[in-house]
Amino acid sequence: MEGIEIALLGAALAVGFAGSGSAIGIGIVGQSAAGLISEDPDKFGQTLLLQALPGTQGIYGLLTGFLIMQNVGVIGDETVTITTSQGYAFLMASLPIAIAGLSSGIYQGRVLSSTINLIAKRPEEMGKGIVYAVMVETYAVFALLATVLILFGIDL
Amino acid sequence: MPIIDMKKVFLLGHYQEREQIFNLLHNLGIVEMVDVKSSETWDEFQSYLEPGQLPENVSQIDARRSDIRYCLDIFQRHYPIRKSIVEQFTGSSLDLTADQFASYLDSLDQVEEIHKSCCEAEEKLVSIRNEVIQSQNLIEDLQPWSALEIPLELIEDGSYTVMGLYTVNAEQYPALQDTLAANISDYFVEEVFPDQDVVHFFFSGLSEDKPVIDDLFREKTVTRVSFPDLTATPAESIKSLHEKLKILNDQKRAILSEIEALLEHRPMLMACYDYMDNEHAKHQATSNLGCTKSSFLLEGWVPVPVLGDLETAIANRTETAAIVSRDPNPDEDVPVLLHNSGPVEPYEVVTKLFSTPKRNELDPTPFMAPFFFLFFGICLSDAGYGLILTLLAVLISRKLKLEGMGKQLVTLLIYSGVSAFVFGLILGGYFGDLINLPPLWFDPLEEPMVMLIGSLGLGVIHIYFGMALQAYRNIKAGKVLSALYDQGFWFIFLNGLILLLVGFPFAGQWMAIIGAVGLILTQGRAQRSFVLKFLSGLLSLYNITQYLSDVLSYSRLFALGLASIVIGMVINAVGDLVAGSVIGYLILVIILLGGHFFNVIISSLSAYVHTSRLQYLEFFNKFFEGGGRSFQPFRAKNSYTDIVENEEG
Numbered sequence: 001m002e003g004i005e006i007a008l009l010g011a012a013l014a015v016g017f018a019g020s021g022s023a024i025g026i027g028i029v030g031q032s033a034a035g036l037i038s039e040d041p042d043k044f045g046q047t048l049l050l051q052a053l054p055g056t057q058g059i060y061g062l063l064t065g066f067l068i069m070q071n072v073g074v075i076g077d078e079t080v081t082i083t084t085s086q087g088y089a090f091l092m093a094s095l096p097i098a099i100a101g102l103s104s105g106i107y108q109g110r111v112l113s114s115t116i117n118l119i120a121k122r123p124e125e126m127g128k129g130i131v132y133a134v135m136v137e138t139y140a141v142f143a144l145l146a147t148v149l150i151l152f153g154i155d156l
Numbered sequence: 157m158p159i160i161d162m163k164k165v166f167l168l169g170h171y172q173e174r175e176q177i178f179n180l181l182h183n184l185g186i187v188e189m190v191d192v193k194s195s196e197t198w199d200e201f202q203s204y205l206e207p208g209q210l211p212e213n214v215s216q217i218d219a220r221r222s223d224i225r226y227c228l229d230i231f232q233r234h235y236p237i238r239k240s241i242v243e244q245f246t247g248s249s250l251d252l253t254a255d256q257f258a259s260y261l262d263s264l265d266q267v268e269e270i271h272k273s274c275c276e277a278e279e280k281l282v283s284i285r286n287e288v289i290q291s292q293n294l295i296e297d298l299q300p301w302s303a304l305e306i307p308l309e310l311i312e313d314g315s316y317t318v319m320g321l322y323t324v325n326a327e328q329y330p331a332l333q334d335t336l337a338a339n340i341s342d343y344f345v346e347e348v349f350p351d352q353d354v355v356h357f358f359f360s361g362l363s364e365d366k367p368v369i370d371d372l373f374r375e376k377t378v379t380r381v382s383f384p385d386l387t388a389t390p391a392e393s394i395k396s397l398h399e400k401l402k403i404l405n406d407q408k409r410a411i412l413s414e415i416e417a418l419l420e421h422r423p424m425l426m427a428c429y430d431y432m433d434n435e436h437a438k439h440q441a442t443s444n445l446g447c448t449k450s451s452f453l454l455e456g457w458v459p460v461p462v463l464g465d466l467e468t469a470i471a472n473r474t475e476t477a478a479i480v481s482r483d484p485n486p487d488e489d490v491p492v493l494l495h496n497s498g499p500v501e502p503y504e505v506v507t508k509l510f511s512t513p514k515r516n517e518l519d520p521t522p523f524m525a526p527f528f529f530l531f532f533g534i535c536l537s538d539a540g541y542g543l544i545l546t547l548l549a550v551l552i553s554r555k556l557k558l559e560g561m562g563k564q565l566v567t568l569l570i571y572s573g574v575s576a577f578v579f580g581l582i583l584g585g586y587f588g589d590l591i592n593l594p595p596l597w598f599d600p601l602e603e604p605m606v607m608l609i610g611s612l613g614l615g616v617i618h619i620y621f622g623m624a625l626q627a628y629r630n631i632k633a634g635k636v637l638s639a640l641y642d643q644g645f646w647f648i649f650l651n652g653l654i655l656l657l658v659g660f661p662f663a664g665q666w667m668a669i670i671g672a673v674g675l676i677l678t679q680g681r682a683q684r685s686f687v688l689k690f691l692s693g694l695l696s697l698y699n700i701t702q703y704l705s706d707v708l709s710y711s712r713l714f715a716l717g718l719a720s721i722v723i724g725m726v727i728n729a730v731g732d733l734v735a736g737s738v739i740g741y742l743i744l745v746i747i748l749l750g751g752h753f754f755n756v757i758i759s760s761l762s763a764y765v766h767t768s769r770l771q772y773l774e775f776f777n778k779f780f781e782g783g784g785r786s787f788q789p790f791r792a793k794n795s796y797t798d799i800v801e802n803e804e805g
Contacts, residue, residue: 041236042239042244043244044241044244045241045244046244048241049761052758052761053761053765055758056758056762059719059723059758060719062723062726063719063722063723063726066722066725066726066729067722070729075729075733127509127768128509130765131765131768131769131772133765134765134766134768134769135769137762137766138709138712138769141711141712141715141716141766142708142711142712142715144715144719145608145711145712145714145715148604148715148718149604149608152601152604
């Protein structure tokens with residue numbers, strides 16, 4: 001593979017894996033939420049907010065993919081030649097968010113699924129449930145940080 | 157002081173004036189009632205009191221209240237009042253002017269009648285529902301037999317023959333046929349409906365073979381099916397059942413329209429419910445009183461600033477009630493009311509979502525507010541998004557009459573939008589890169605390290621501030637040495653390490669050593685033996701990992717700030733791809749509007765939750781415990797209605 005293809009593999013991994021994490025997480029929350037709505041349709045707004053939370057991993061993945069695509073010239077007007085080692089550097093950069101995005105999306109979904117149970121009984125405690133979910137998201141944010149720092153550190 | 161001082165008040169009055177005074181307190185809404193029985197002097201005066209009893213009409217009020225609730229629930233079940241997305245967060249209520257409210261209360265005597273109609277309607281609905289379920293089940297049971305052309309009432313045992321409908325597991329059926337053929341001479345079997353799992357069949361045989369047949373059937377677990385009340389062929393029965401369902405459905409619709417006709421009373425019932433509910437609360441509260449035949453004693457907590465209001469209000473109402481107040485005892489369970497003025501006030505919601513402070517604790521709100529403002533701005537860091545967030549929040553606060561925490565939250569979002577706007581100017585974010593203006597300071601995409609180090613630096617300041625507050629608490633509590641040992645040495649130690657890191661080896665080294673030695677010598681001071689003292693002192697240095705991870709946690713400010721800008725850029729770039737033709741520009745506009753709106757919502761949400769997290773976990777854990785009980789005054793509480801000012805014109 002040439003440099004550019006390796007870099008694009010990185011972009012694909014970031015978008016695909018982090019996106020899968022979000023999709024699974026959102027799916028888990030959605031299942032619980034639908035169960036709650038069968039009892040109490042007025043909680044739709046609250047549950048929708050909770051369901052949106054595991055979506056950030058996918059956004060971080062998309063963001064990474066976009067930055068890589070822009071850097072290697074797939075999007076935009078610049079044409080850049082990417083050496084094989086630069087290509088690998090882009091691939092490495094994508095890994096933190098790809099891996100942590102997948103796992104944190106899923107586990108955030110699980111925490112939020114329990115939060116749905118929480119608001120079924122005590123809707124006023126939603127804030128605390130969100131804080132628990134944010135604890136999981138922290139590691140996706142850190143992974144994004146590592147990814148972005150590596151990306152910015154690559155000499156072109 | 158952000159935490160309001162409370163005084164305990166004792167109100168002694170004439171028994172006859174009890175209701176008057178209660179109404180007054182209920183309207184004022186500034187007293188939290190305390191059960192007299194929990195009073196420390198209860199044992200002394202208990203013997204003087206009449207045994208506590210609820211006024212006789214409390215159960216009557218309760219019954220009426222639940223009648224109204226029953227009707228409203230029925231209305232809600234069949235003709236629900238849908239809430240909009242915003243109302244699902246804020247709650248919705250019916251706006252009534254005081255006059256309307258009063259006029260609705262005049263129809264209180266209609267409640268009984270409405271309740272009666274509702275009960276009847278509901279009863280009929282339940283019996284219809286049961287019949288529907290019954291018929292549906294019967295149809296389901298009949299379905300497999302619909303090919304059978306014998307009227308069901310003819311299928312019964314006669315003097316010479318037996319016959320019936322049977323089902324058997326499909327696997328057993330061939331074996332059953334074999335055994336029947338082997339054991340009985342004359343019989344007739346017809347498969348009516350061969351299901352995959354269960355075979356439905358008609359069987360008839362001679363009466364004299366009945367014992368043998370029964371045994372065979374039992375052996376192969378054959379089940380007899382009968383429809384005792386039906387008199388036509390299965391297909392005809394199904395048809396008539398469907399007709400019955402249609403009739404039932406019509407009946408149901410008729411009853412529902414009866415309920416619909418009652419709906420016009422709904423606002424009246426809502427008003428009456430709220431009235432009854434408050435009456436009920438007032439009467440319930442009397443159980444907290446100590447009463448003799450001609451006097452009553454009330455105990456409660458009142459915030460000091462409004463104590464004067466209470467005294468004048470009571471004095472204006474009656475001359476024969478005595479009111480005394482005293483400062484709380486140290487061991488009393490005093491409720492906590494936060495009061496922060498001006499721009500800090502909305503940040504109370506952040507504190508309250510974590511925990512109400514204890515009475516003698518520092519209210520963290522004013523210390524946390526500036527950081528919250530700052531951090532939220534950095535996380536969103538886009539002038540365009542900040543502007544939209546502020547506008548949205550202003551719109552919401554205009555449209556909805558919010559109270560309490562909802563209002564605080566919206567005001568907080570207004571400020572937060574301003575902060576994001578300012579940071580957008582500083583860092584050059586305008587809807588991502590939609591508007592290309594140079595940043596006032598630097599572009600985080602060009603100089604990411606500046607922003608990362610800046611974020612961590614803010615974190616260090618935040619953490620130090622938390623430590624300083626704990627030191628202040630220690631000193632105020634008279635524990636000056638604790639402040640030196642637990643915060644002072646850490647402060648020296650950490651600063652030494654930071655100096656080492658940024659290239660002042662000499663000063664850094666010595667400060668770190670002094671701090672570390674101080675910590676080793678003091679952190680084990682709770683232990684008994686010398687060895688243990690030393691070991692726990694040494695072990696305490698391990699806490700450095702805690703501080704390290706706390707500081708690193710602030711890197712999320714950078715990551716989120718960058719994320720919101722780059723997501724904006726992604727949206728713009730996607731829009732760029734489609735631009736060109738007329739339709740392309742149309743799509744471009746849709747992408748930009750939808751995409752940026754989406755980003756405002758999602759990025760503001762992450763900014764809010766992550767900023768809160770930094771306060772709760774990195775800041776509060778340095779000095780704040782929480783666990784106080786918030787002040788809950790005795791006051792009017794409406795579930796369904798809202799009294800508004802009379803509308804002009």
